[in-house]
Structure formats: structure tokens, C-alpha cells
Amino acid sequence: MTVLYGASIVTPDEIITEGWIATAGARIDAIGRGAPPATDAQNLGGGFLVPAxxxxxxxxxxxxxxxxxxxxxxxxxxxxxxxxxxxxxxxxxxxxxxxxxxxxxxxxxxxxxxxxxxxxxxxxxxxxxxxxxxxxxxxxxxxxxxxxxxxxxxxxxxxxxxxxxxxxxxxxxxxxxxxxxxxxxxxxxxxxxxxxxxxxxxxxxxxxxxxxxxxxxxxxxxxxxxxxxxxxxxxxxxxxxxxxxxxxxxxxxxxxxxxxxxxxxxxxxxxxxxxxxxxxxxxxxxxxxxxxxxxxxxxxxxxxxxxxxxxxxxxxxxxxxxxxxxxxxxxxxxxxxxLGESSRRGRIAAGLAADLVHLDDELQVKNVICGGRRQP
Missing domain, CATH: 3.20.20.140 (Metal-dependent hydrolases)
Known part of the structure; x- marks a missing residue:
């Protein structure tokens, strides 16, 4: 399991300014508010996490x-x-x-x-x-x-x-x-x-x-x-x-x-x-x-x-x-x-694909994560 925090999380309904995302393999396992549950969580250092x-x-x-x-x-x-x-x-x-x-x-x-x-x-x-x-x-x-x-x-x-x-x-x-x-x-x-x-x-x-x-x-x-x-x-x-x-x-x-x-x-x-x-x-x-x-x-x-x-x-x-x-x-x-893919991708939600993009404060791409893996 990988836990990411330190970036605002963009969902279709709101922007969670202080929260975390846990991924397990190729899927999002959980989303939470406040401090991350793991001591080895990765601090993204600002910006926004959005679905790919x-x-x-x-x-x-x-x-x-x-x-x-x-x-x-x-x-x-x-x-x-x-x-x-x-x-x-x-x-x-x-x-x-x-x-x-x-x-x-x-x-x-x-x-x-x-x-x-x-x-x-x-x-x-x-x-x-x-x-x-x-x-x-x-x-x-x-x-x-x-x-x-x-x-x-x-x-x-x-x-x-x-x-x-x-x-x-x-x-x-x-x-x-x-x-x-x-x-x-x-x-x-x-x-x-x-x-x-x-x-x-x-x-x-x-x-x-x-x-x-x-x-x-x-x-x-x-x-x-x-x-x-x-x-x-x-x-x-x-x-x-x-x-x-x-x-x-x-x-x-x-x-x-x-x-x-x-x-x-x-x-x-x-x-x-x-x-x-x-x-x-x-x-x-x-x-x-x-x-x-x-x-x-x-x-x-x-x-x-x-x-x-x-x-x-x-x-x-x-x-x-x-x-x-x-x-x-x-x-x-x-x-x-x-595309009929709403149950698999397109949102940050538990159970969906761990396909994420980390944008900086100017909305420039910093990192891309597909299937839970950071892309080179």
C-alpha cells in the first residue's frame, strides 16, 4: 500500500485541501481527511491530485x-x-x-x-x-x-x-x-x-x-x-x-x-x-x-x-x-x-483505478501515476 498526502485532492464534488489517498496495487484503497494514517506516507509538497x-x-x-x-x-x-x-x-x-x-x-x-x-x-x-x-x-x-x-x-x-x-x-x-x-x-x-x-x-x-x-x-x-x-x-x-x-x-x-x-x-x-x-x-x-x-x-x-x-x-x-x-x-x-467506464476510472474514489496526476499550483504536470505506478 502507498499513501499520498500534501496535495489538495480534486473530486467532482469538492476539493479536499487536507487529506490523503491510499493505493493498493492498481486501485485506490481509501481516501481520508486530515493527517495520513501511515508514518511512511509520501508528502507531495503541495499542488493538486486529480484523476488521470x-x-x-x-x-x-x-x-x-x-x-x-x-x-x-x-x-x-x-x-x-x-x-x-x-x-x-x-x-x-x-x-x-x-x-x-x-x-x-x-x-x-x-x-x-x-x-x-x-x-x-x-x-x-x-x-x-x-x-x-x-x-x-x-x-x-x-x-x-x-x-x-x-x-x-x-x-x-x-x-x-x-x-x-x-x-x-x-x-x-x-x-x-x-x-x-x-x-x-x-x-x-x-x-x-x-x-x-x-x-x-x-x-x-x-x-x-x-x-x-x-x-x-x-x-x-x-x-x-x-x-x-x-x-x-x-x-x-x-x-x-x-x-x-x-x-x-x-x-x-x-x-x-x-x-x-x-x-x-x-x-x-x-x-x-x-x-x-x-x-x-x-x-x-x-x-x-x-x-x-x-x-x-x-x-x-x-x-x-x-x-x-x-x-x-x-x-x-x-x-x-x-x-x-x-x-x-x-x-x-x-x-x-x-465510455461506460465510470465504475473503473475517471474519479478519485475507493475501488477505482489508481490513475492519478499530480499538478503543481500552476496546474503543470509534476507526476503521473497509472495503475498505481509512477510513470518515468
């Missing part, structure tokens, strides 16, 4: 791409994000031919099943997306929603496909949403030109997430509120890329103030994350990164981000003015609920 972050939308990092179908790259990207506090994540795959996506899913399944990794599974961001709102998705590989193709990808993923983004206005989209729900795969709305009614219908049929709200979707207008207001009004989880580029800080704050349980911070990070400005690719398309912003070389469209979850949380507090416990819930508790 869960990123449900990430394409890569450290020069590595989750869509590479290369096990070394997949592992390297996942470990890079773990060093920034991400204890659980989905490997997001951009639009590609179905056979290529199957190869990528199989590699991710191998790693999820066999490696010491924060990967919880895969997220298909396509190929059933809108041509009008494809953003940085390769339009050459977009295809109509097809239940048989979806089931083929489910089969090859061996239970590790956790989420798929779909444009609900496309013919056949509703059937894929229902098939996803039946297969235990989260259906998300995104890269869509759907009307309010079309989005609302998809939510009734089982869609439960809005992929990077506002980005890659019909904009919110007073006579045509589209999928943005349908998502907010319905209470489904709303991803926000809180990098100061994809949305204004006031938008992140607005989502949280409407209903803090809906806000899910994501990175949408690509391979360029942690690598600096330069030339990269996403889904085979050239991407230029300048001043940390990733855009398609051909059109200037935003092509993911170079964000990490620790920065997203820090920005939520410092730039957006959210309480720390709300920002942490948006990065941990809420995404855990999206």
Missing part, C-alpha cells in the same frame, strides 16, 4: 500517428500523451478506405489487448461523414453509411472499437447509429450538415456524443440552430477542443455553464503534437503547422491540433474561468461516463 485525464478524441503525438497501422507508432503516441496526464484514451482514425481502416483497427486491438498502454480502444472519425463539412477528412474516401461495413470494422476490432462519428443526415446513418448502439459502440454526431431535426432524430435513435462541438458542423443560426443546439438541448456529451483556436474561451465556458456534465475536453491532437512547427500529414494529406496551429496545406482548414490534455485543463481554468473541479470532471469524469 481521459481523451476520447486523439490522432497521435510525438511524431507518431494512430492511423499508421504501425504498432511502434501507436505505442509511442499513447505514451507521449500519458506523460501529459492522459491515463485513458481512444485512438482516433480519420477517413480511409474500409480495408485500410480494418488494418488500423487490428493493430490498435493488438496493443489494447497486450501492452501496458493508456489506450482503451479506437474511435472511427469517419468514413460516414458529410462532404460539405469534411474539414481535414479526405473527401476521396468518404462513403455512405453502411451497416455491413460497420459490422466488418466491429468484428476486426475484437471489441476495442468504442466510438464512431457519423453525419446523421446521410441516407442509412440512422441504421448505423442503431447498429452501433446494439454493438456497444458509442455513436457520435460530427462532420455534419444536419438540421436541428435530423440531429435530434439521431439522438433519439441512440447518438450520445457531439464530435468537437461547433467544428465540422453546420453553424448555429437563430432560424437554423442545426446540430449544435440539438446536442446542447438534448443533454448529450459535447466534445470541445479547448486550445484557443478551435473555439473561443467563452464558448467553452458557455457549454460548462449550461450543464457542466455535458462538457468533454478533447485534444484532437495529431502526430505533430510535441514536435514543433513544420510539415506533417493526416490521413495522407499534407498538413502545415505554424505557431502550433495545424492546417491542411491545400485549403487552410484546421487539421486537428497540437494540444495535450494538461494544457486543455489549464486553459479551462486560467483562460475560460472554470472552477478546477469542473475542468477536471470535463477531462476525466465526463469522458469516463461516455
Amino acid at each position: 485525464f481521459i481523451d476520447i478524441h486523439c490522432h497521435g503525438g510525438a511524431g507518431a500517428d494512430f492511423g499508421s497501422a504501425d504498432a511502434e507508432q501507436v505505442d509511442r503516441a499513447a505514451r507521449y500523451h500519458r506523460n501529459h496526464g492522459t491515463g485513458g484514451m481512444l485512438a482516433s482514425l480519420v477517413t480511409a478506405p474500409i480495408e485500410e481502416l480494418c488494418k488500423q483497427l487490428a493493430v490498435i486491438a493488438d496493443i489494447v489487448e497486450s501492452a501496458d498502454t493508456p489506450l482503451l480502444g479506437a474511435h472511427l472519425e469517419g468514413p460516414f461523414l458529410s462532404q460539405m463539412r469534411c474539414g481535414a477528412q479526405n473527401p476521396a474516401f468518404l462513403t455512405a453509411p453502411d451497416v455491413s461495413a460497420f459490422r466488418k470494422m466491429v468484428d476486426v476490432s475484437r471489441g476495442t472499437l468504442k466510438m464512431i462519428t457519423i453525419a446523421p443526415e446521410l441516407p442509412g446513418a440512422g441504421e448505423v447509429v442503431e447498429a452501433a448502439r446494439a454493438a456497444g459502440v458509442v455513436a457520435a454526431l460530427g462532420h455534419t450538415d444536419a438540421t436541428f431535426a435530423q440531429a435530434a432524430t439521431a439522438i433519439v435513435r441512440g447518438a450520445s456524443v457531439a464530435t468537437h462541438l461547433f467544428n465540422g458542423m453546420r453553424p448555429l443560426r437563430h432560424r437554423d440552430p442545426g446540430p449544435v443546439l440539438a446536442s446542447l438541448d438534448s443533454g448529450i456529451a459535447c466534445e470541445v477542443i479547448n486550445d484557443g483556436v478551435h473555439v473561443h474561451a467563452a464558448i467553452t465556458r458557455m457549454v460548462a455553464e449550461r450543464d457542466p456534465s455535458q462538457l468533454v475536453l478533447v485534444t484532437d491532437a495529431i502526430s505533430a503534437t510535441g514536435m514543433g512547427d513544420g510539415q506533417y500529414t493526416l490521413g495522407g494529406q499534407p498538413v502545415l503547422v505554424e505557431n502550433g496551429q495545424a492546417r491542411l496545406a491545400s485549403s487552410g482548414s484546421l487539421a486537428g491540433s497540437t494540444l495535450t490534455m494538461d494544457v486543455a485543463v489549464r486553459r479551462a481554468v486560467v483562460e475560460c474561468g472554470l472552477p478546477l473541479e469542473v475542468a477536471v470532471a470535463a477531462a476525466s469524469t465526463n469522458p469516463a461516463r461516455v
Whole structure:
């Protein structure tokens, strides 16, 4: 058993300023207030203990791409994000031919099943997306929603496909949403030109997430509120890329103030994350990164981000003015609920995974603990 104290403990309901956490193996054994029960307890010397972050939308990092179908790259990207506090994540795959996506899913399944990794599974961001709102998705590989193709990808993923983004206005989209729900795969709305009614219908049929709200979707207008207001009004989880580029800080704050349980911070990070400005690719398309912003070389469209979850949380507090416990819930508790992982991770509570991040007083990562083990 390991006992940690000396840092404020952030829970979804409060911040315990004087308390301790005991971990036993890979689990949290107990949480207490006041002085720690063990004389050999580890004094963290200030700052905050928060649950490790869960990123449900990430394409890569450290020069590595989750869509590479290369096990070394997949592992390297996942470990890079773990060093920034991400204890659980989905490997997001951009639009590609179905056979290529199957190869990528199989590699991710191998790693999820066999490696010491924060990967919880895969997220298909396509190929059933809108041509009008494809953003940085390769339009050459977009295809109509097809239940048989979806089931083929489910089969090859061996239970590790956790989420798929779909444009609900496309013919056949509703059937894929229902098939996803039946297969235990989260259906998300995104890269869509759907009307309010079309989005609302998809939510009734089982869609439960809005992929990077506002980005890659019909904009919110007073006579045509589209999928943005349908998502907010319905209470489904709303991803926000809180990098100061994809949305204004006031938008992140607005989502949280409407209903803090809906806000899910994501990175949408690509391979360029942690690598600096330069030339990269996403889904085979050239991407230029300048001043940390990733855009398609051909059109200037935003092509993911170079964000990490620790920065997203820090920005939520410092730039957006959210309480720390709300920002942490948006990065941990809420995404855990999206994935059906609330009984295993996403909060500091007895019996849950000992996946913790020690932040200093400026909310910079000092240490990361996953499965009860401090990461190098």
C-alpha cells in the first residue's frame, strides 16, 4: 500500500485541501481527511491530485500517428500523451478506405489487448461523414453509411472499437447509429450538415456524443440552430477542443455553464503534437503547422491540433474561468461516463483505478501515476 498526502485532492464534488489517498496495487484503497494514517506516507509538497485525464478524441503525438497501422507508432503516441496526464484514451482514425481502416483497427486491438498502454480502444472519425463539412477528412474516401461495413470494422476490432462519428443526415446513418448502439459502440454526431431535426432524430435513435462541438458542423443560426443546439438541448456529451483556436474561451465556458456534465475536453491532437512547427500529414494529406496551429496545406482548414490534455485543463481554468473541479470532471469524469467506464476510472474514489496526476499550483504536470505506478 502507498499513501499520498500534501496535495489538495480534486473530486467532482469538492476539493479536499487536507487529506490523503491510499493505493493498493492498481486501485485506490481509501481516501481520508486530515493527517495520513501511515508514518511512511509520501508528502507531495503541495499542488493538486486529480484523476488521470481521459481523451476520447486523439490522432497521435510525438511524431507518431494512430492511423499508421504501425504498432511502434501507436505505442509511442499513447505514451507521449500519458506523460501529459492522459491515463485513458481512444485512438482516433480519420477517413480511409474500409480495408485500410480494418488494418488500423487490428493493430490498435493488438496493443489494447497486450501492452501496458493508456489506450482503451479506437474511435472511427469517419468514413460516414458529410462532404460539405469534411474539414481535414479526405473527401476521396468518404462513403455512405453502411451497416455491413460497420459490422466488418466491429468484428476486426475484437471489441476495442468504442466510438464512431457519423453525419446523421446521410441516407442509412440512422441504421448505423442503431447498429452501433446494439454493438456497444458509442455513436457520435460530427462532420455534419444536419438540421436541428435530423440531429435530434439521431439522438433519439441512440447518438450520445457531439464530435468537437461547433467544428465540422453546420453553424448555429437563430432560424437554423442545426446540430449544435440539438446536442446542447438534448443533454448529450459535447466534445470541445479547448486550445484557443478551435473555439473561443467563452464558448467553452458557455457549454460548462449550461450543464457542466455535458462538457468533454478533447485534444484532437495529431502526430505533430510535441514536435514543433513544420510539415506533417493526416490521413495522407499534407498538413502545415505554424505557431502550433495545424492546417491542411491545400485549403487552410484546421487539421486537428497540437494540444495535450494538461494544457486543455489549464486553459479551462486560467483562460475560460472554470472552477478546477469542473475542468477536471470535463477531462476525466465526463469522458469516463461516455465510455461506460465510470465504475473503473475517471474519479478519485475507493475501488477505482489508481490513475492519478499530480499538478503543481500552476496546474503543470509534476507526476503521473497509472495503475498505481509512477510513470518515468
